[in-house]
Amino acid sequence: MPDEDSASSSTGTGPEYDDAGVPTFESVRDQIEARYATARGAAELDAESPEGRSVDEQYDERQRAAADRLAQIRESMRSKEG
Template identity: 75%
Template sequence: MPDEPDTSATPAGDPGYDSAGVPTFESVREKIEARYGTAIGAAELDAESGEGRSVEEQYEERQHAAAERLAQIRESMRSDES
């Protein structure tokens, strides 16, 4: 029967798929949530590692240096206007 969908790849009775072999909304949502949770957990672990902290510290140092430089530039502009 050529018009019927091929469900041989889908395990019989798998609750994550309908009878046509299409994933259900619920199963797709659960997979996305699981991957998101894994990604969040990996990011947290990475941030807690020595290398992750080093990168964060470098970023904060650059931000602080940029803010100081901006303050210097603003101060020099005020001096020029007077």
């Protein structure tokens, strides 16, 4: 077609590559954005699943336990100093 990019008609590599066969900035950016969107969507779906919620709850429980233990350690150090 006459409206096609010159790179795609001359080399057959497509409009996402220049004449030397190097990917264009736009095509690389589009690929990165697509992968990021896919990964983010997968993470959101995982978080909404029962297994994902369970993992989040386990993480929160560990964080609370760690904070409680740290408070105990600090309190024991205060009592030894005084």
